[in-house]
Amino acid sequence: MSTDVVRPVVSRDNSYFFEGTASRELRIQRCNACGVLRHPPGPACPNCGALDRGWVVAKGEGTVYSYVVHRAPQVPGKQLPLVIALLDLEEGVRMVAEVTGVPADGPDGLRIGERLVVDWNVIDDELTLPIWRRPEGERQ
Numbered sequence: 001m002s003t004d005v006v007r008p009v010v011s012r013d014n015s016y017f018f019e020g021t022a023s024r025e026l027r028i029q030r031c032n033a034c035g036v037l038r039h040p041p042g043p044a045c046p047n048c049g050a051l052d053r054g055w056v057v058a059k060g061e062g063t064v065y066s067y068v069v070h071r072a073p074q075v076p077g078k079q080l081p082l083v084i085a086l087l088d089l090e091e092g093v094r095m096v097a098e099v100t101g102v103p104a105d106g107p108d109g110l111r112i113g114e115r116l117v118v119d120w121n122v123i124d125d126e127l128t129l130p131i132w133r134r135p136e137g138e139r140q
């Protein structure tokens with residue numbers, strides 16, 4: 001492994017997500033029985049209980065519901081401070097999101113309700129993770 005980043009535990013329930021990020025698709029789990037989207041992934045639909053699950057590709061845009069600035073403790077493979085947001089995706093699910101290119105403090109810091117777009121953090125040949133940033137060409 002080329003870095004000491006904390007690697008996600010890939011299971012039968014979430015492998016679709018990481019197969020998606022490998023091809024730069026942000027996938028959301030979808031119940032094949034009732035069509036409800038859910039995140040984080042799980043084996044059974046919280047709406048109807050069905051185990052038949054698929055996924056859809058998200059547009060890759062969301063708005064900041066909340067966020068934290070992580071200053072300590074150190075996170076392997078990361079430079080602190082880290083800006084971690086809870087994002088409401090346009091598709092209607094909420095996702096924990098690492099944010100890049102945004103100062104941790106000051107007037108240019110992240111704001112509730114701000115719109116972010118997904119980008120890709122290629123860790124190595126085997127792992128690509130979503131990372132979120134402000135849309136290009138937009139000063140808000």
Ligand SMILES: [Zn+2]
Nearest residue numbers: 031034045048
């Ligand atoms: Zn369902």
